[in-house]
Structures are given as C-alpha cells and as structure tokens.
Amino acid sequence: MERVVIDSPIGFLEIKGAKAGLVSVIFMDNEEAISAHIPEILVTTVTQLKEYFNKERSLFQLTLAPEGTQFQQKVWKELQEIPFGKTTSYQKMANALGDPKVIRAAASANGKNPISIIIPCHRVIGTDGSLTGYAGGLHRKKWLLAHESPVTQGELF
Numbered sequence: 001m002e003r004v005v006i007d008s009p010i011g012f013l014e015i016k017g018a019k020a021g022l023v024s025v026i027f028m029d030n031e032e033a034i035s036a037h038i039p040e041i042l043v044t045t046v047t048q049l050k051e052y053f054n055k056e057r058s059l060f061q062l063t064l065a066p067e068g069t070q071f072q073q074k075v076w077k078e079l080q081e082i083p084f085g086k087t088t089s090y091q092k093m094a095n096a097l098g099d100p101k102v103i104r105a106a107a108s109a110n111g112k113n114p115i116s117i118i119i120p121c122h123r124v125i126g127t128d129g130s131l132t133g134y135a136g137g138l139h140r141k142k143w144l145l146a147h148e149s150p151v152t153q154g155e156l157f
Contacts, residue, residue: 002039005032006046009053010140013116017041021065024114025049028134044119052117058084058148060118068112075109082123086149089127111135117144 001023004015012028022045038046044062051057066076078096082088088096089109094103113121116136122144126132134141 002041002044004035004038004042006049007034008049010136010143013049015042015045015049016066017045021063021146022115022118023067024066025116025118026104026114027116027140029137051059053147055147062118064115064119066079066114066119068109071105072109073110075106076115078115079110079113079119079121079124082120084120085150087123090124090132091127093124107133108137120144123148 001016001018005028006013006015010027012030012034014024014026014028014032016023016026017039019041022042025045048057048060048062052060062126066073068076074097075093077113078093081096090107091100092105093110094100094106097106107124110124111133113119113135116122122134122136122141124132131138131141131145
C-alpha cells in the first residue's frame, strides 16, 4: 500500500493506493506534512485531483479498489452515476438501489465511502434540498457542490 498527503483548497488529503487501484482519499483535519515524493502508483490520482480543483476536470478516470461490503460497493457504484454538477437525494438513491426502505442503510454506506471526491458522496443531499451529513464536514460538502455548480454566484456585497 502506497500513501501520499497533498494539500487542496479544502484541506489536506491522504491518498492510498495499491496495485489493484485507488483505495482511499480521506480528508485530514490535523495539519500533516505534505509528501515530498508521490509514489508512482498515485501520480495519476494526484494529477487528476489537481485538475479537478483547478476546474480542468469533471470526470475521473481511475481504477478504484475501495474495501467494503457487497452492499457498500453497490452504493458506491451508484454514487459514481451522479453526474458532475448534479445532486440526488438519499431517497432517490435507495429507490435506484431497488428498495425505498434501504434509505438508512444507503445513507450509512454513503458515509463510509473511503474515496472522497472521486466517488462523489458529496452530491447526495436531503430530500428537502438540505445539506445533510458529510464525513469530511459540511463546510467541505458545501465547497465541493459550489465548485461543481454550473452557476457561478458572485459576491453580492
């Protein structure tokens, strides 16, 4: 398993990968030393994340290898179907998974997504349009959604 820490506009990201693919992209709340060397296996991931933050990329093309249960994998696969700049609700996700009653389980699996940003769990909001929980913090979820929004809102005052 290889590891790198990079800085981003919304904090430090710890990225882990193996030969099978990308294993995790996790927000770090404590200040971490930025890696001086990027392991070969993670160069493409770091490059694509930098392009994303620079508004030069809206679709990631990476081999993903998150570890989770079969249900979690199904939820994470469904998350990847949410288009850039769009959102969905937990209820719509449960419906897409084939059972409206799995809303809580889907929300729980969403919260355990180990590959932040790239598996876009930040694009799932409450049915009423509210920003509901996000493992990386609601301030980051709000930033990511604004970053991906096709509408740019300027300062009013």
